Amino acid sequence: MSAPAEIPDLVARSLDLARQRGFITSTRHETGRLLAALAASRAGTLAELGTGTGVGSAWLSSGARKEARIVSAELDPSLAGDVQQIFADVDNVEIVAGDWSALEEHAPFSLLFVDVREVMEQIDVLANLLEPGGIAVLDDFVPSVHWPPIVDGQVDVVREQWLTDERFAAVELLIDEGASLVIATRR
Template structure:
């Protein structure tokens, strides 16, 4: 399948800063194609809305969302690392709907709430606060989850997984796990219902 132009630009930015396009376990990586396509589907429905992203990297996930979101939608994406934030700025230099901010994601995003879609590309320490930033009907998505069927029998994540516990225990969300087409990775997705 053809990749959107913005995604291709973000892939080039990843190469420029030596950020891997796939998870290799050694550090941050870019959003996988299955994650990107899923985000694009959700972003396409944010008519007149606002999208937020925690952890821009070089902008691959944001590029998927920006490529699909309506013309009247805005996206603010926040990256702590200066090198990656600078690379993402270059990717979105021609798109006034996208704002790349270097800083603490929770602090920045809190000033621009509420959101129709939040992509939490990271941990879950701030997860309950992120739900506060969603409008009713807004969605939150987290990636980098290993499907339960692929976890070893003795994996502690079978019984103690902070991400899954948050998504399926947070009473303001109705959530599901979506296994990606590669069957090696999945997403957690929740919609705020109250």
């Protein structure tokens, strides 16, 4: 069996920026490879809410079809400028300096990657940003063996809401022993 493909150049450059900027965590390679695989199945507009140093957008770009468009919003204008430089030669990626809601004008999305907890709480807004059949990937959950999911002694109401909302067919995936994500497809 062969090993997974090397880290794409844009991902490596985004990870370098993360180290330079002191980001402790970025999108895991396992999550990134999943994003690339899902992006390969999508047409239209793909989005990341919470650019950070652009690692998620880089993974999306590595798998996206040539005709797909990727947009991402970063609140910190200086960081957004640095990420824009990473993607300067990539025609189908746009990094917007601003709040995540600045991406609403680019909707509907066929794939939406969200790794900001406060944004995940906005399920009604996010549901309206997805086209029918659109996929939301929600990152950075702590696995729970209980139902409803319990984290730090409390019900994880955000995860519970996404997994039970009738507008979505949703599943939680274990990424490694300490991390999971939710994939929700808009019905």
